[in-house]
Amino acid sequence: MNHIVIAPLLAPLSAGVLLLLLRHLDLRLRRVLSVAALLAQLGLAFALTAHVADGAILTYALGDWPAPYGIVLVADRLAAWMLLTTLLLALFALLAALRGLDAAGRHFHVLFHLQLFGLAGAFLTGDLFNLFVFFEVLLIASYGLMLHGGGAARVQAGLRYVVVNLAGSSLFLIAVGTLYGVTGTLNMADLARALAHTPAEHLGLARAAGLLLLAVFALKCAAAPLHLWLPATYAQASAPVAALFAIMTKVGVYSILRADSLVFGPASGPLSGLLDPWLLPLALLTLALGTLGALASRRLRLAVAHLVVASAGTLLAAIGLASPQALAAGLYYLPHTSLAAAAAFLLAEAVAVRRGALADALDPGPAMPAQRWLGALFFLTALALAGLPPLAGFIAKFMLLRAAVGHPASVWVLGVLLAAGLMGVILLARSGSLLFYRSSTHTVVEAKGAAALGAELSPIAGLLLLIVALTAAAPQLTTFTLATAAQLAEPAGYIEAVLSAGDG
Template structure:
């Protein structure tokens, strides 16, 4: 079983999705589907923990499906970064699933199946060692996201969903074009083999390799919503249901992961003349996106739109950290990636909670005094973390990033100024939502089923916020892990040698 460990995060949700479809019947209700999903998530959590333990000492797991050579078949590769991303996606998914079980999964056709397929696509994208299979898993998670986003949607959501689908179809087309060019030039799409062939590429092929790689990075930047390819994100996320929008908080991180993986492996220190390709362009675009996102936060009139721009701001911050390409900035960025995923997702759930009890334009009504306090406490914790204030994980991530970029004064100015603007935007939103009307002004007595659903939603939100608190308490081991992951990315030759030792059929032509 341990030998097949890298395959399980893909197989478990795949089989769970099939079983969920078989269990869909009015006579059975939602109980069988939820039970299948719960078992699947628990099993994936166990596997994710085992993956992290297996690679924490620097080991790299390589799995060849069908025992085909990696340059011909599907290869899965797990290092510290991949294991971290699988764990983050799963922890986020658990909270989103709990929130959805408060009632949304009843209104969305095939929700439980789509949810599991989404997890399969996310896990596959993080674990694959082959660019073509990265495209395949991208399409799997995107198809599932279309179903999750559009289920039960009306005019606004359908319009935003149409834009989302159109942008991703265009990006997928470019992805295929880039893969075709790279395969024609290098003869392989296995990333380990590509890295060796790019380093040994003749000078006359370098311009074509750069052109194909530019298309590839364009696709990944579209997925990660980098300016000017970010205009689709705010309205799409703002119209998504709460649990779906919270799950989508990790979607931009998939694009960022792909950029980091390709940049560090294919164009890292072992890439010869092509080392550091497009790093300066990504840095400039990241700063520009951060400026746009900060202005979006301060201008947002709806809490869900504000949460969407905060997701954009976190992606921009990560682009800045990863584009600098140093182990210290990548380490700080990985910690910030985990924090921003959980905190941003929590704000989407809070926005959903607030929207259900709104009166007029912005205030909360229909809540008891206790409910009003709970909602305010959730928003306060999320706002402190997202604004980068002590003592929560957002402050630690921003502090580590500022420390790693102390030689770049312009980066300092951009990060501090954006943090200040985001703080103002969150303070403005909090005052509008929670202080415009006295708590309990329109207090209503909820029926027991409504109270039960509300408690489940609140529990899911506090679970995400608890992740951030745990990251602050366990900051030292987490930073040690991200530092080791960053150093592993900074030395791709170690990755190549390890992979080749386990798959000797790989060889440079």
């Protein structure tokens, strides 16, 4: 048993608990501690990735109870990739929060690390009920983060977010309960094997449970028509929190991918491919509605939030195309789109604080202080968000389009993807020209010094540099995502690794 599998869980949990115990410590020391803990988690995530990069599937039986009787943690390429993406994004979100958000209310750093604990747990667990528990951990931390800083509009959006997710959790439990009632197991690898031997009279129940599970995960990843909670929530959360939340919908995408490739994958006999016919229509609908919502938005943050919905649609399309090439493209697109959305949320905040009452409304207003720097960053962020060359988003979308050629529904996929891309470009070009070019010449009084500007824009620049690095390392990273997709296409290895762990 390799303890590196549980280390990415223990690190954020102990950091969160430690920060709670040391809550009376000077804020600066707590900040140092928080960033150091995050860097340590990043190191552990890199170590875990190095362990699984050769295709090994590591398992960790909690309490040494063998699977399927005990809960197992499983680390494969997909889990490591998701973990690494999350932590890289979280680092810059945390750096952005250090500018004062963490002092706006209590326990920001505690909640932040518990959120990372929930995210890491969701990616690493091999048990469906444990996945529910980690969903709840990350959700309750996200409620706290979402409401952090207070304000009537935020509380109102937060209440809806909480109620929607509580209803979703109830559905999740019903799906989990039904699957347990049919198969008598909750270990995902064992579920796949047990579903293959479902008696004919229980097939309908198992199907209903599987589709209910899809509905729950679709709610979490804001797939249409269950996406309406997202724009209001993300547009009302403070910018660093919204930046971190850019990864939250990807947990839903990850869960759908895991359910589709493993639980209802090739090993589950009569139920294999249960989710497949639903994914592509859902994906294209999400992409279309997200893009149209962004076009209709009158505020920059709302537009970015709708683009987060659209990016979940693109990722679901990559899963729905059901070919390793498409999936590899999607997995390469995932960190790119999360980082770009995070940069856009931070940038929208930087724009909003410089425009007085106009805030981030997409109306021409007075010229902003430091307009050139903001404009340059907006240009790069828009390139990344729209998936234009030369950044990684273009490579990923090109790979996805090439994988879609020859698919029976290729006309629909190519049509919607390209149309959504074009509308994204139009939207971002219009926003940029409204915010930066059509501003009047008399400038607002400079409110902040140059040093403050540097601290404000460096997390955004860092995120963009990371996207450039993603682009530069495209050959190596796409090789890795292709290997990940190949591993997911053959779940037999995963099932074997999990269920034989107890014998060794």
